[in-house]
Amino acid sequence: MDYKNMEMRMVYAHTLNELIEENPNVLCLEADLAKASGTNPVVMEKHPDNFIDIGVAEANMISIAAGLANEGKVPFCASFTCFASRRVYDQVTISVAYANNNVKIVGTAPGITQGPNGGTHMDFLDLAIMRAMPNMHVYSPCDQFELRAVMRHMAVTKQPTYMQLVRSKVPVLREESCAFDPLKAVRLREGNDVTIVTTGYMVQFVMKASDELAKEGLGAEVLHYPSVKPFDGDALVESAKKTGAVVSVENQNILGGLGGVVCETLSERRPTRVKRLGVPDRFGEVATEKYLLDKHGFNVSHIVDAARALARSR
Amino acid sequence: MSASAATAFVKEDYDELARKLRFIITDIICGAGSGHIGGALSLVEILITLYFRIMSVRPEEPRWSDRDRLVLSKGHAGPVLYVTLAEKGYFPREWLPTLNQDGTRLPSHVDQVQTPGVDMTAGSLGQGLSCACGIALASRLNKRNNRVFCIIGDGESDEGQVWEAAMFASHYKLDNLVAICDYNRMQIDGTTDQIMDLEPLADKWKAFGWEVFDIDGHDWDILFSTINKAVAVKGKPAMIIARTVKGKGNALVEAKVGSHNIKVPDKKSWDEYLDACGCRYDLPYCRGE
Structure with a gap:
């Protein structure tokens, strides 16, 4: 099929x-x-x-x-x-x-x-x-x-x-033969300047953002978490040790979800500057995806801006 | 009466067993310092009839695949199920006084993970009849002939999910499902008439497509014959509205709205509750005191 x-x-x-x-x-x-x-x-x-x-x-x-x-x-x-x-x-x-x-x-x-x-x-x-x-x-x-x-x-x-x-068709990002291990994050890009943590629907946008950052000479490490729980904290901590800057990007409220577990993990194991992108504690509304991404500040250029700012502030 | 199922029904023996189990329920709740006594005491004859005269079970093999199942949806009545299961030999009677103690396997509300013989976890009211529907549907899909019993409370019937499950069971013609409503007509804040009138209860269940029986929930013969009739119903689920007395058999709480949950602050109070049973029995366990 x-x-x-x-x-x-x-x-x-x-x-x-x-x-x-x-x-x-x-x-x-x-x-x-x-x-x-x-x-x-x-x-x-x-x-x-x-x-x-x-x-x-x-x-x-x-x-x-x-x-x-x-x-x-x-x-x-x-x-x-x-x-x-x-x-x-x-x-x-x-x-x-x-x-x-x-x-x-x-x-x-x-x-x-x-x-x-x-x-x-x-x-x-x-x-x-x-x-x-x-x-x-x-x-x-x-x-x-x-x-x-x-x-x-x-x-x-x-x-x-x-x-x-997600119900719609999305760009293919993984191999047809890809395996799933809930204990493992998937490192989709290697980089030394900033870590971008994401999951699910937002992965495609983060990949575009990492392409943009690469054009500027910034290496973004992209960690995708197909399992938000259990959460592969080791992969995050290792990456944070290397980059010293972490951006989380999720199709969710920034309270408690992926950004939450990123902050919990890093604050206990490897205090690191974090920027959470997603919906900043707001309800939804009838709107296009583009409108919502733009309004709430987590479209591709927002991701690029946040990653660049954090990488340069190290 | 021995722990093995009685072969012949002798009313005096069953009366004696019911009195004894009521005494033990009272004792373990007093030992815990508090507990849901009223809705446990109202179910004694129903649970004895199910486990000693109706249900096909193997206490030595609690998850035997062909067993009859019971979902005690009014999970706060845990103590009456625990004394019945212990009497059947599912676990040692020494467990009984651990009710609600730290580290217990007999929590106030029934827990399938903790207690051998508990088929389904319950406690957040309204969910158990849906769970029983799932179990009954699985039995049908697995082509097993076991029966599924589910006991709901009358106060619990305020929950909308009960009626979602009622629709599902009749739509899917779950005739291997028999529900029993413990109709003691009392809930926490008052009588069911005062707080949320359920009448006409039998008509409601009939309107939802169930075969309905309306009986005295303390009469051994009526319980036995009605449950058998309910089990034999074909093409639809059956509801037995069992008219019971909350707190039955304990004079301090019988037929009293306040009997839902008692506090037992001291030994004196504990003794008063035991005296209110009207008879004393040797307890089948020692307390580590």
Whole structure:
């Protein structure tokens, strides 16, 4: 299949079909957003017995998934990030994480990618609140191939997990054969002047920024964290020792998410100057991605400016 | 009565077991210094009937795949499940007085990770019936014939998620699911009539597509025959509205709104609660005092 030219949600659906064919215990759960997740009709028609639509009842979906997981099923539950995280936070906390039931939660259309649905649906907190939950792993793959590797890992590990899923097609950044190890950051660029830490949807923008910095003679080391939790602190500390300057870039509120874990890690292990880029503690709104990136100060040129300023202030 | 399932029902023996378990529930809650006594005492006959007369389980193999499952969605009633599981032999009776003590495996609210025989964690109200739906659906997908029981509270039924699960269970025709509502008509802040009236409760469940039974939740014969009828329902889930008395069997708390959670500040108070059981039993454990 031509995953490279596919929307991420279609990659999600087709990969889910593969996982179901390899292990019939894998299930696809939806809460009336199966078209938005890509699984209607791809999974629904091919594996109707493994496809369960719960209706507009996300809390019910998560607790049902916990019961299914308790019996050895591997339910993948998808909804918009706002509903897959904040709306069901108590169900995820108790029925899934505290009870250690093997549920896979997929938050679709993260952050600014929620566009036309606006402030009610645009969620900038899911990485932060999911990361703050014991027993929970939190992933954010950056492209089609990494998404497949992450999903394969999720299907074979007994581990409550939350994964962000960008729905649109994104530029391919990883090899088709790339592996996923939640304990390892992915160093996409080597550099000595500044470290840029990012995850998920923002990786493509950070790569462009590092190209721009290279034109200026500044070497940016790009660390991508497909797993925000567990967090590979060693990779960050090693890079910070080398560059002495760290910029974090995320499609999230700068409070508590990737920028949060970067600051926690460095302040304890290697105090380093940090600049966090993302949404500065604001709600979302109906807007294009470009408008939001520009408004909140984390477009490519903002990343370049922040990295340059930090690199020169060392 | 021995820990193995009784082969013949002798009412006097079951009455005696219920009195004994109520005494132990009272003692371990007093030992913990506080606890949810009212909603534990109201479930004694229901849990004894399930575990000693209805459910197919193996205490020596708590996760046996073909066992019948129980989700105690009103997870704060943990103590009544613990005394029943200990009586069945899931774990030593010596564990019972560790209720809510540091490092215990018997927490106030039921925990599948901690306690052998607890099929599902519960405590944040409203989630357990959904979990039971997932378990029942998995049983069907796995082509197992086990039954899934779920006990919800009446106060818990204020939670919207209960009704989401109610819709799901009937839409998916989960006839391997039997729910029991502990209808003692009291919640923390007052009676259910005062705080959030549930009536007409049976009609609500019927309207949601369930087969509904409305019974006395303390009558051995009615409980046994009704649960069997509920298990036999085909094509839809079954709800047993069990009319119970909160705090039943302990004169200090019986039928009292304040019985939801008691504080037991000292030995004198502890003794008063034990006396209020109306009978004394030798406790099947020693306290490390």
